[in-house]
Amino acid sequence: MDATDRERLLRNRIDLLDSLNVHDVIHYLYQEGIFSEDDIERACSGTTRQDKVWMMLDLLLLRGPQAYSTFRHALQENYPWLVDKLDKTDVSNFQRPTIYRKQVRKDGHVSVSETRLQGQGNVVVQAGSNAVVNIGLPTTFRRK
Numbered sequence: 001m002d003a004t005d006r007e008r009l010l011r012n013r014i015d016l017l018d019s020l021n022v023h024d025v026i027h028y029l030y031q032e033g034i035f036s037e038d039d040i041e042r043a044c045s046g047t048t049r050q051d052k053v054w055m056m057l058d059l060l061l062l063r064g065p066q067a068y069s070t071f072r073h074a075l076q077e078n079y080p081w082l083v084d085k086l087d088k089t090d091v092s093n094f095q096r097p098t099i100y101r102k103q104v105r106k107d108g109h110v111s112v113s114e115t116r117l118q119g120q121g122n123v124v125v126q127a128g129s130n131a132v133v134n135i136g137l138p139t140t141f142r143r144k
Contacts, residue, residue: 001064001065005067005069007089009071009086011089013057017050017057021049022053025074025075026040029071034063035059039059042055072086
């Protein structure tokens with residue numbers, strides 16, 4: 001899933017939790033190949049309606065580039081106001097997260113590494129001041 005689409009879902013999570021019924025959209029996500037039968041079981045295993053929505057959204061965030069548009073399409077029939085809210089969500093100030101790690105070796109040397117997410121399946125890792133590695137995951141390792 002594209003980082004800006006992920007951000008749209010995260011910024012609207014409360015509205016989705018308050019309004020959505022999993023059963024209104026999950027079978028469409030299965031039909032379109034976004035979710036597996038196991039995903040449906042996991043999402044529907046929650047004890048409350050909001051638990052089920054929470055789990056479904058967590059699973060959706062892990063899916064590939066078509067997940068958001070398919071979810072958006074599934075919402076259109078019963079939840080047009082949610083589609084409108086998602087579409088109008090301002091993600092212009094969105095910045096990809098940066099993760100810093102500090103490691104202290106046995107000899108006392110301290111190293112800091114930086115990890116930045118670079119969109120679907122790409123990660124940039126910088127260790128020290130010069131070494132930069134761009135890791136692009138092969139398509140076979142990316143989830144739908």
